Each structure stands twice: as C-alpha cells, then as structure tokens.
Amino acid sequence: xxxxxxxxxxxxxxxxxxxxxxxxxxxxxxxxxxxxxxxxxxxxxxxxxxxxxxxxxxxxxxxxxxxxxxxxxxxxxxxxxxxxxxxxxxxxxxxxxxxxxxxxxxxxxxxxxxxxxxxxxxxxx
Numbered sequence: 001x002x003x004x005x006x007x008x009x010x011x012x013x014x015x016x017x018x019x020x021x022x023x024x025x026x027x028x029x030x031x032x033x034x035x036x037x038x039x040x041x042x043x044x045x046x047x048x049x050x051x052x053x054x055x056x057x058x059x060x061x062x063x064x065x066x067x068x069x070x071x072x073x074x075x076x077x078x079x080x081x082x083x084x085x086x087x088x089x090x091x092x093x094x095x096x097x098x099x100x101x102x103x104x105x106x107x108x109x110x111x112x113x114x115x116x117x118x119x120x121x122x123x124x125x
Contacts, residue, residue: 001114002032002113003026004022004023004097005096006020006021006117009094011123012122013124014087015086016123017083018082020081022078025077029077031053032098032114033050033098033102034096035047035048035049036049037094037109038094038121039092040092045109046061046063047106048094049070053074064083064090067084067085069084070082081094088125091122092121094118095116096115097112097115099111099113
C-alpha cells in the first residue's frame with residue numbers, strides 16, 4: 001500500500017507559476033511510475049503528466065505540454081509538477097497518482113492504483 005500526499009497548491013495570478021509536490025510513503029517508491037491528473041468543477045478528470053520509475057519516459061497532456069515539467073527524486077520519495085505560464089483554465093484540483101505502468105496514466109486512468117487526496121490550484125485572471 002502506498003500513501004500519497006500532495007502539497008504546493010494555491011492561488012496564483014494568470015502567467016504565474018506553482019510547483020506541486022507529492023510525497024509517497026508505505027512501499028518502494030521506485031517501483032512506481034508517478035503522475036498527475038486534474039479535475040475542474042463539472043469536468044472529467046484529465047491526464048496531466050506521468051514519469052516512469054527511472055525518469056526515462058515522460059508524457060504530458062496536450063493542454064499542459066510546454067508549460068509543465070514533471071520530475072521525481074527517488075531518494076526523497078517525492079514527485080513534482082512544475083507549472084509555468086498558468087492560465088485560468090488550469091484551475092482544478094490536482095491529484096498525484098502512482099501505478100507500476102505508465103500506460104495506465106495515459107490510456108486507462110481507472111486502473112491507476114493509488115491516488116492522493118488532491119490539492120487545489122486556482123488561477124485568477
């Protein structure tokens with residue numbers, strides 16, 4: 001079992017930046033790909049980014065490509081999402097997730113094994 005805890009959300013002006021963190025406990029962090037999803041009110045959950053356990057495979061959702069960078073520190077059991085040039089449409093609850101398989105983040109999110117509680121990101125115009 002893994003426990004995931006997000007931090008770093010908040011209120012930021014359009015064009016600003018935020019860095020989200022996801023600290024993992026309970027099992028071997030390096031066994032898992034780590035990723036981020038988001039869900040805005042009234043909208044479906046959306047894939048944001050995923051990074052493989054060793055960092056060699058990284059994918060981004062189309063809506064954040066070029067503005068976000070996902071990374072991880074296996075020694076600190078932490079994954080990060082650096083978000084730049086934020087827009088009001090980025091406003092959502094951001095969820096950290098863990099699963100052994102990168103493909104589940106991109107194509108089968110219902111099969112992603114572990115989820116955090118979410119952190120709110122609000123971008124004002």
